[in-house]
Amino acid sequence: MGKQLQVQSHTKHNPLLPGTLEMLVLRILAEGPMHGYGIAQSISDLSGHVLGVTEGSLYPALSRLLKQGWAAAEWGVSENKRRARFYSLTAAGRKQLGIERESFGRVIGAIARIMQAPNGRHSAKS
DSSP: OOOOOEEOOSSOOEEOOTTHHHHHHHHHHTTOOEEHHHHHHHHHHHTTTSEEOOHHHHHHHHHHHHHHTSEEEEEEEOTTSOEEEEEEEOHHHHHHHHHHHHHHHHHHHHHHHHHHSOTTOOOOOO
């Protein structure tokens, strides 16, 4: 399995759920076209510097999004006058982002219910 988005910590990096990086990249691209470094910076900035992504994780994720047709790319010039590949969200990517948001919301809700459940209070159904 490929590298994943990492949670920044003073002691170690912990991988997040598979697919999380792609979902976050789709969300960032919903704001408009952006180059890879800008995407990584946006993820870090918007997460309060809790989440970080390396080039070794980001570019394979972008490649997967391109193959799925959820993102498009074209060459342009960055703010510092360097040639850069700019990624944008496609209509299919916007639709996928909606699906990912809904699915992620269900997973987060389920985790929250488990974490907030009183100790010793569970029902196992067979």
